[in-house]
Amino acid sequence: MAIASIPSLYRSTVGKKAIMAVTGVLMVLWLIGHMVGNLKIFFGLEEFNGYAAWLRTLGAPALHEGWFLWVMRFGLLAAVVLHFSTAAELTVRAKRARPVKYQHRAKVNGSYAARTMRWGGVIILLFIVWHILDLTVGTVNPHGVHGEAYQNVVAGFAPDRWYITLFYVLAVVSLGFHLRHGLVSAVQTLGLKNPRQDKALNVIATGFAALITVGFLIVPISVTLGVVD
């Protein structure tokens, strides 16, 4: 049997789905780290800002300050761009395969999930742009001081800015749905799915997505409710 070359694998639908699965898994690993790091806010200003400073000096003295962070940022950006562009290509391909619209669009799970994934993905992307301007660059944050992550979070989700927290809730819940469906799809694409374990896979994916959603949202909600100030 001939082994497919890398370019032909890249062009194939299966290859594109594998790219989505692998970049998705990498982003999930990063998300787990980010969520756990955020929870340090409950241990106070010094511990949270100390953790943010540690991220900048990771790899020292072999690496100069900030280098690790930049490698991580470029890796993450590459994963986001590949994930999003491959999703767009797969959508175009699916539309080309069926140029005539269905007269009566059957309400099958597949098309509903695909639409949710598309819109969810767009909401998450817009959220990331806002979030970086808010808590990394600081331009849309009332405090917005570089290196003062704790004060930026507390100012950003202050009680009178409840609408920002609401926007975060919408985005992170979208992320939760995206993760749940994405995880099941990734397991399927990577050939790890066993039909006898469908139910277990759904339960695990739902539980994991719920954990990530709650783990992220507990921070802005606690600030808005005045539990963290």
Ligand code: HEM
């Ligand atoms: C909802 C609760 C969240 C909180 C409280 C939070 C908090 C933060 C903070 C404080 C920073 C800046 C870190 C620093 O200054 O060193 C940051 C950066 C970032 N966050 Fe979040 N985050 C949340 C959710 C998310 C989610 C759901 C995503 C992705 C979907 C995300 C993606 C990012 C990215 C990409 C960065 C930039 C990392 C960098 O380049 O330094 N965050 N976040």
